[in-house]
Amino acid sequence: FTNLLSPFPSLIEWVCGGHYVYNPTLKRFFLFHFQFPFLLCGFRILHLFYLHFHSSNNPLRLNTNNKIPFFPFIFLKDFFGFILILCLYLLQTHFGISSFSHPD
Template sequence: CGATVITNLFSAIPYIGTALVQWLWGGFAVENATLMRFFSFHFLLPFIVTAAVMIHILFIHQAGANNPLGIPSQIDKVPFHPYFTFKDIIGFLLMMSMLIMLTLLNPYFLSDPDNFIPANPLVTPTHIQP
C-alpha cells in the first residue's frame, strides 16, 4: 500500500521515528481509519493549495510587491487594477484550456506503456525486484 511506503519514511527519523509512524498509522498497522485519513487529506489538499494561491494573489495585488531597494513605488502604483486581474484570468484560462485539450484530444499521451500490459497473477513483473 502506498500509505505504508510513504509513512515508513518517517521511521528514518532518529529517536522518534517509530513512535511517529505508529501515531500516523493510528496503531501498529495501516488499517481502515488510516486509509480514510490519507484519502481525505489527498482530497482536501488541492483545495487548500488553491485557496492559498488565491489569497496570495489577492494580497500581492492590493499591497504591491516587496521593495528592498527603497525605490519610490507610489508613482505608478495602481491598487488591484483590473488589468492585473484580467492578466491572471487569461493566464489561468490559457493554461487550463491547454491541459483540457491535451487530456481530451490525446488522453494516453502522458501515460506509461506498462499500464497496458495485461496482468498475469502467476508471474511477478520484471520491474519488481526482490
C-alpha cells in the same frame, strides 16, 4: 511513507493509527486529501491580499503611484493565459494532436 519514519517507530504508530495501514490510516489519508485543496485556496487568497493589495515592493508603506493595477491588467493577462492552456488541453484530449505513446 513509513520508510521515512522508520527511525521513529512510535511516530509510525501515531501517524498510521497502528502497526499496519488500516482503516484509521485510510481515513486520515482521505481527510488530508479532501481538506488540503481548501487550505491551498486559503493560502492563495491570503497571498493575493497581502501581495497585490498591500503592494509587494513597498516595505515602508509610502504612497507610490507607479503601480500596475491588479485588475484588470494582470487579471486579464492571467485569464487569457488560462484560456490558452485550457484550449491546448481540450485540443489534445479530444483530437490527440501530440501523441507521446508507443507508435503501434
